[in-house]
Amino acid sequence: MxxxxxxxxxxxxxxxxxxxxxxxxxxGLRIEERFGLEALFWLRGPIEPPPGVVVVAITKHSAKALGLSDKLYEWSRDIHGKLVENLTQLEAGRIAFDVFFEHARDQAGDKHFERAIRGANNVFLFVRAEREFLDVGGQMEGELQTLLYPYAPFARAAIGTAPLILPKVPARVNRFYLRLPGHSERSTLHAATWLSEQANPALAAEYLASLPVMPLLNLYGPPRTITTVEFSQVIQDPSSVAELIAGATVFVGYSANQQPDQKDGFYTAFTSPQGLDISGVELAATAYANLAQGQFLKExxxxxxxxxxxxxxxxxxxxxxxxxxxxxxxxxxxxxxxxxxxxxxxxxxxxxxxxxxxxxxxxxxxxxxxxxxxxxxxxxxxxxxxxWAFGKYLPQEELQKLVAGKSLPDRRDYHHSVCLVTDAQGFSRLSEQLSPAALADLMQEYYYNLIPPIRQAGGIISDVAGDGVIALWPHLSPGTSWQTLHAVVKKINSNIDNFNQVHPDLQLPTRIGIHAGEIVLGHFGALDHHEFRAMGDIVNTTSRLEGANKMLGTRVLLSEECVDKEDAQLRDLGRYQFVGKNNPLRLFTLWESPEAELKGLFEKARENLEKGDLAQANEKFQCLLKRFPEDGPTQFIAGVLSEIKPDSEISHGLENGIIQFKSK
CATH class of the missing domain: 1.20.58 (Methane Monooxygenase Hydroxylase; Chain G, domain 1)
Incomplete structure (x- = not known):
């Protein structure tokens, strides 16, 4: 245990x-980010982004509106110079380009863009970070990270350059870098932009250093949740976006999946079912907004x-x-x-x-x-x-009620039941001869031969007291009960015969009584003592039947309530009345004599008795007694008839064909 x-x-x-x-x-943390974090974003839904952050989106729509090629690398830098000039006139706070200006193009356009950057004095340019795996003897042994800076004149004109690296786990973006991995002194684009706006750069840098290298992004919603304006709108109609741009930090880059010449989408918790991902520039703007508002997720x-x-x-x-x-x-x-x-x-x-x-x-x-x-x-x-413990004492149905209810059921069940009572002859004598321990061992073996046939036939053991057993079959119909009980009686008699052969000096011949009628099954008692038993007249009557075996010299007595009268194995013994009972019973027993002549003569004598022809009945039973002196029923009935006297009480009862027992 x-x-x-x-x-x-x-x-x-x-x-x-x-x-x-x-x-x-x-x-585990990766799985938690994948499912748990996404579920929380989904439950919370989109929220209003903070003011002061604007994305200028480079899209196919802008390229078409400006009459430019769908391929960005074919654009003159003159258009970017015009963008910076317009943003400066609109009083933008900071301008961060998520566009990599790698090489020179047309000289006039490059000069225009350089002058615009220098004149604005608030532009950050994007630095590309490339990773190269090292091949050592055919094996990949680590990686080398290389930073590719923008075209030198542009870089010198800008107030700063910084990389934009977004960690994917494995392809989903949940976090953002504050510093370039492997370069703790190098801030990323959004962090550098925020740092440049602070009144006390040293204190701000100390604050950044206290934060995790990769804080969690507090996403505001699906693509275009961050305030977004078209690149072409700023070029062609800057006044229409003047209120949005004034004092705002502007991030310029590709928007969602509408880039002219490359894909720049990232999968997030707000990726739409249609597959529309959020762009890198929007994530940079989100990371910046988280820093500016102090709203990045804490963990x-x-x-x-x-x-x-x-x-x-x-x-x-x-x-x-x-x-x-x-x-x-x-x-x-x-x-x-x-x-x-x-x-x-x-x-x-x-x-x-x-x-x-x-x-x-x-x-x-x-x-x-x-x-x-x-x-x-x-x-x-x-x-x-x-x-296991109580199944030996209670029927299964009753035990189930106790287990389910955890207390004694209040309801008692009423049944038409068949009752079987047994009694061991000579038990009193043995109880005086044997020690309590020896008697207990003997009776344990005795009950092992008696009880299993009853239980195997579906019987309920209502009571076991000393040498007697009371068993019930609550659901057997009277007409068919003998089909079940015959096998039970036969098995009990066989077992007891074997038991007596094993113990020739301690034999316990067993008598059986069987009757049927109405009973009540339930728990009876008070306070802390209850017993499960049957209540009803049939229990007492069946016990009387069992006791009558001794007077009739039989092993089994059955009432007519539970037998098939046409069964040739049964012997009709006539009608009998017990002391204290008003209604007589017709009793049956098993034919155990092999003499066919006895059966015929006994039935004729019984018929004379039941017709009230006492003289003929007496003559025939006396004749039977001489021919079959060992037959118990014949001995008993012949003895009763021999005591007949005119006008006696016995004579009056016998005239109705009813034999009265003189004692209980």
Whole structure:
């Protein structure tokens, strides 16, 4: 039992601990970002982006409106110079290009763009970072990161250059870099832009250094959620966007999947079902807005997340083990909903990302399943234990009621039942001869031969007292009951005969009485003592039948209520009336004599008796007694008839064909 307890408690706790450790492993965190974080963004939905951040989108629509080629590398830098001049006139705060100006093109256009950058004095240019894997002896041994700077005159004219690197896990963007990996002193484009706007650059740089290298992006929504204007609109009608641009930080780059000459889309939690991804320039603007507003997502240390998942898993497991199935389901559902609400509120109002997928989804399903399964196993084990312990004393249906109700049922059942009563002849003598221990061992063996045939035939043991057994068949119909009981009686007689052969000095010949009628089955008693038993006249009458075997010299007596009168194996003994009973019973026993002549003569003598022809009956029974002196029923009836006196009480009863027993 101790090992069972250890397994049912220690192993689930170990499982919860291992799952908690898995949830904070690199793979577990990646899965949490993939499913948990996306679910939280989906539940929260898009939110209003902060003002002061604008994306100038380079799209096919702009190229067509300006009469330019769909291929960006064919554009003159003159158009970018015009853009910077218009943004400067509109009083843009900072201008960050997510466009790589690698080489010189037409001289006039390049000069125009250079003058515009220098004149604006607020332009950041994009630096491309390329990774090259090192091939050493045919094996990839690490990588080399190279920075490609924009065309030198442009770079010298700008106030700064910075790379834009967005980590993909594996292709989904959830975070942004503040510093170039491997170059802690080199800020990324959005971080450098924000840093240049701060009044105290040293203090701002210290703040950036205190943040994680890769904070979580607090996405505002699907593509174009950040305020976006067309490149062509700024060129052709700058006044229409004057209110948006004034004082704003502007990010210029490709928008979504509408780039003229290359794809620059990233898969995020808000990627549309149509496959429209958010562009790199929008993500840069989002990262900048997160920094400017201090709204990037915060997260706990992995150890805290693991501890939260572990504690939550323990509570779910406890509830699923502690309560019944319905209560457990309600408790676990309540815990899952409550934890989901807490995680959502922390995410939506405090920008704190707590693990939801592993904590609520995985832990709830796994811990609740394991807890309910173990509870079911323990419940089954306890029920089997109860059945093993009490199944020897109660019928299965009654035991099920007790197990289900956990108390004694109030209802009592009324049945038309067949009752069987047995009694061992000579038990009193043996109880005086044997010690209590020896008597107990003998009776245990005796009951082993008596009770199994009853139970195997569907009988209910109502009572076992000393050497007697009371058994019931509540659902047997009177007309067919003998088909079942005949096999039971035959098996009991065979078993008892074998028992008596094994114990020749301790024999217990057994008498059987069988009757049918109405009974009440239930628990009777008071306070702390109850017994399951049958109440009704048939129990007493059946006991009388069993006792009448001694007077009639038979082993089995049955009433007409539970026999097939046409059965040739049964012997009709006539009608008898017990002392204290008003209604006589027709009794039957088994034909055990091989003499066919006895059967015929006995039936004729019984018919004379039932017709009230006492003289003829007496003559025939006296004749039968001489020819078959060992026949018990003949001895008893002949003895009764020999005591007949005119006008006696016995004579009056016999005239009606009813034989009265003188004692109980």
């Amino acid at each position: 101790r090992w069972r307890t250890i397994k049912s408690t220690g192993l689930p706790v170990l499982m919860i601990a291992l799952l908690s450790l898995w949830s904070i492993s690199p793979y 706990w240390l992995p150890a805290y997340n693991g501890l939260l998942a572990f504690l939550y898993g323990l509570v779910v497991y406890y509830c699923s083990r502690r309560f019944a199935p319905l209560g457990s389901a309600i408790a676990v559902a309540g815990l899952a909903i409550s934890m989901s609400v807490i995680v959502y509120l922390c995410f939506g109002f405090y920008q704190l990302w707590l693990p939801w997928f592993h904590t609520v989804v995985v832990m709830t399903l796994l811990c609740a399943t394991v807890g309910m399964w173990l509870r079911s196993r323990e419940s089954d084990f306890q029920q089997r234990l109860l059945h």
